[in-house]
Amino acid sequence: MSAAPRPFATSAPPFGLLLDVDGPIANTVTRTIAVPGIATDLAALGNAGVPVVFNTGRSANFLWREVVPPLRDAGLDPRARVHAVGEKGGTWFSFIEPDDAVHVDPSVQLPPVVAALVRPLLEGRSGAHMFLDETKLAMVSLEQSTAVSNDAYLRVQPDFEAELLAALTHEGIGWIHEVYDRRFHPDEHGATPVRVEPTIISTDIQHERSGKALGAERALALLGEDGAMPRRWYTVGDTPSDYAMADWLHEHGHDVVHVDVRPVPRRDEPPYPVDLVDDLEPDVATARFLAARVAEV
Ligand SMILES: [Mg+2]
Numbered sequence: 001m002s003a004a005p006r007p008f009a010t011s012a013p014p015f016g017l018l019l020d021v022d023g024p025i026a027n028t029v030t031r032t033i034a035v036p037g038i039a040t041d042l043a044a045l046g047n048a049g050v051p052v053v054f055n056t057g058r059s060a061n062f063l064w065r066e067v068v069p070p071l072r073d074a075g076l077d078p079r080a081r082v083h084a085v086g087e088k089g090g091t092w093f094s095f096i097e098p099d100d101a102v103h104v105d106p107s108v109q110l111p112p113v114v115a116a117l118v119r120p121l122l123e124g125r126s127g128a129h130m131f132l133d134e135t136k137l138a139m140v141s142l143e144q145s146t147a148v149s150n151d152a153y154l155r156v157q158p159d160f161e162a163e164l165l166a167a168l169t170h171e172g173i174g175w176i177h178e179v180y181d182r183r184f185h186p187d188e189h190g191a192t193p194v195r196v197e198p199t200i201i202s203t204d205i206q207h208e209r210s211g212k213a214l215g216a217e218r219a220l221a222l223l224g225e226d227g228a229m230p231r232r233w234y235t236v237g238d239t240p241s242d243y244a245m246a247d248w249l250h251e252h253g254h255d256v257v258h259v260d261v262r263p264v265p266r267r268d269e270p271p272y273p274v275d276l277v278d279d280l281e282p283d284v285a286t287a288r289f290l291a292a293r294v295a296e297v
Pocket residue numbers: 020021022023024199237238239
């Protein structure tokens with residue numbers, strides 16, 4: 001860590017941002033930050049002392065490659081309170097650290113047997129639509145191939161997940177399948193250590209404890225070390241699982257507004273304000289939200 005003074009650490013920032021990456025920040029088609037205003041406004045907010053934490057299933061490698069450079073190019077002060085939590089809380093780094101730094105929580109690392117079970121499933125139709133993300137250190141993710149359309153991918157994804165769940169069951173590994181109606185299959189001890197979570201462009205296989213709530217907890221631990229806590233929070237996401245960030249903050253006594261940039265019908269009304277944006281692409285909606293936050297500070 002740098003010994004340089006942290007000019008952003010003294011007074012309580014007006015708000016903090018906890019941001020999902022795929023969808024709100026990185027376009028799900030290009031897998032890059034495609035709306036230029038996102039990088040410039042995030043840099044402006046970071047430089048104004050607003051804590052920004054990315055909370056994603058993505059690897060640290062992806063974040064160093066696709067998210068850090070555009071923010072630096074947009075003039076982000078290296079001492080700004082910007083952190084990245086990857087792999088649903090399993091890995092993390094701070095933007096002030098040396099390039100490619102990454103910390104891993106071994107308590108949520110999946111055993112190698114899970115990736116070994118997945119590889120044979122990628123022979124044939126599934127392998128033509130998705131690939132194993134080899135940069136993951138804690139979880140196992142199958143990402144949509146950019147050579148196929150998202151519609152084609154989403155037609156294959158449920159069959160792949162059915163094969164995956166069968167393989168886990170055959171291996172005696174208990175699992176939870178996290179969709180709108182949660183299914184689970186415990187192991188012989190009644191445990192479900194593996195959680196399978198579909199997103200728009202991936203199937204994430206992760207430790208039961210991993211998720212956007214663990215990511216939020218990690219985010220606040222990182223901010224606890226580099227300055228005052230913000231008075232309130234905005235969380236931004238494009239999948240139902242992203243509400244877990246706001247759930248965690250609310251449960252721990254923080255004021256939070258969740259911004260859902262790809263809303264789908266929900267069963268329950270959360271106990272905090274939700275801003276639903278369904279008239280724009282998720283990254284365009286996030287750019288508009290960030291511009292409003294820049295205007296606020
Ligand atoms: Mg997302």
